[in-house]
Amino acid sequence: MTDVKKSTTSRSRPFISSKLDAELSICFEHPERVVFLDIETTGLSHYYDEITIVGWSIGGTSYTLIKGDDPSELKRSLKSANAIITFNGIRFDQRFLKQEYPEVRIPPIHIDLMYLCRRVGLTGGQKNIENELSLSFRETLKDVDGFAAVLLWHKYLRGDTTSLEKLIRYNRADIAAMGAILDATLERLKYEHGLFSTHVNFVDWSAPQNWQIPPQDLKPASMELTKALRFYDVFSTSSARETRIIGIDLTGSEARPTGWCLLDGSLADTKTISTDDDLISETINAKPNLVSIDSPLCLPFGRVTVEDDDPNREEFGIMRQCERELKRRGVNVYPSLLPTMQKLTARGIRLALVLRKMGIPVIESYPGAAQDIMRIPRKGAGVEWLKLGLSDFGVTGNYLSESVTHDELDAITSALVGTFHLAGLSESLGTEHEAPLIIPDMTAEQKPKVIGISGPLAAGKTTIARHLESKGYAYTRFSMVIDDILNERGLEQNRFNRQSVGTELNSTGRQRELAERTLSKVHSAEKIVVDGLRFPEDHSFLIETFGLNYTHLFVSADDSERRQRYIGRHGKTELKGAEEFDAASSSEVESRVGELNVLANLHFCNNIRLSDVESRIIKELEQIIGE
DSSP states (O other): OHHHHHHHHHHHSOOOOHHHHHHHHHHHHOGGGEEEEEEEESSSOTTTOOEEEEEEEETTEEEEEETTSOTHHHHHHHHHOSEEEESSIIIIIHHHHHHHOTTOOOOSEEEEHHHHHHTTTOOSOHHHHHHHTTOOSOTTOTTOOHHHHHHHHHHHHTTOHHHHHHHHHHHHHHHHHHHHHHHHHHHHTTOOTTSSSSOOOTHHHHSOTTTTSOOSSOOOOOHHHHOOOOHHHHTTTSGGGGOEEEEEEOOSOTTSOEEEEEEETTEEEEEEEOSHHHHHHHHHHTOOSEEEESSOOSOOTTOOOSSTTOTTHHHHOSOOHHHHHHHHTTOOOOOTTSGGGHHHHHHHHHHHHHHHHTTOOEEEEOHHHHHHHHTOOOGGGOHHHHHHHHHHHTOEEGGGTSOOOHHHHHHHHHHHHHHHHHTTOEEEEOOSSSOOEEEEOTTOOOOOEEEEEEOSTTSSHHHHHHHHHHTTOEEEEHHHHHHHHHHHHTOOOSHHHHHHHHHHHHHTTOHHHHHHHHHHTTTTOSEEEEEEEOSHHHHHHHHHHHGGGEEEEEEEOOHHHHHHHHHHHHTOOHHHHHHHHHHHHTSGGGTTHHHHHHHOSEEEEOOSOGGGTIIIIIHHHHHHHTO
């Protein structure tokens, strides 16, 4: 029987697998047990978005499950079905269903119309195929597409039940059309009426008599559904709620204005700024705790330039790992070295470098991903929706009453990412070789508690750091990595060589690499003390990495006191020791230590004998940091 069927069909239609033949045979024999299903979601990311409604037709009846309702009917329908028909459901609907309703049984036969349509030259989305087949299931819904469906749900959450009714009708039109598409596809595949024991018009099952009648007595959204993130709820226990964050939605050219925002607590002040000089000037004058830039801030590992003629382009490509990860999570993002992104990436890296050298911490953010996570409609929905989402979150400011650009609103979102990051509510998507892209994460694990200690030579930094080590802090210092480098080069570990290598690393743009390697020595510790910060970049790096869990202590002492300590420590004569101290203090690697004094959270003037440090300064420090 099987051989005869293969022989007959091979002459009358294109080759179709015996597996599909068998699956369709079951559908023809029991059309009442075929479920046509489609879901609506808050977005495209299975990682961050969620189902809003599930619609399905089976056994001559259409059903709708609204988020928050009892899924029992859905479970029963899917349990009784022996086949499911979707459009792009294998990659999309099925994944969401398993994630949101893990107890639901997906029928063993899943026919995805998107792939079936491709066999007969029907490509594109479902609506495009409906148009090509001249199907008319959505005469009153021509203004609704997938993006508009998301907004309908947002309107419903704000009290508009007519929007929910429209969303249900839109969903049911998708389902109804599936049967007609299946019928048309089978006809093009030349499935003859006599191939199966009975002839079935599947549209009769996908579009039963009640498909155009939405559920009656739709209720307003429950408080559970309308509950949203609020600024002061999220940051109620964190001092991040009082920080000053600059958000920059950078453009690729100074000719096109960039969106800029100062987020002071929850108060946003936005503007557009064109030139790099003005961006830097405005940002410095704002005295921010952190700058968050919507732009790639590093190259893909292995790349050395942004241009396509980079000698390593073929081997390392145009995409960073953070972008690959966001793609995997269903978040749309452009590769950092796509031709249209190259100038933006170069500009972002340049601006970040300038700010970090001043000790201003800079993180990379992506407003689109943040808006997905925060359930705020992206700017594609329109300025008013983005304003509404930011306002609902609790952000106030001039943007609510004035005409502002999309870029300014995205700059607010970028700044919010900075607040999340300082509060420790963020995820860093990066690698050992690529600086991270930061996204909000309400479930983030607590970051380590870190104290960085800076100050001039012989001020007493290491004495304090070692005492903290005795209190359970993992100890690390920049000179440990420099000593590793000296060992690699076969050089003696002395102050002169250390200062030479330190100067070399800083002047060649490897200061962040030095900081990363310094931290790698204590990467698993819950409490860390970092001894010997010497450049503003060290300070910015530690804030970028640990947020407000990082405390910067600057230790100072009078020159005469430090000189005497140096002489006593090294056992030199007064004259020889003084000469060495002056030479070491005036070296290039010590030249910017004074700038760290302005950046530090805590300051100690340590003009006391080292033997008194523990009894006096250490106790004061312990009270401040809560030890």
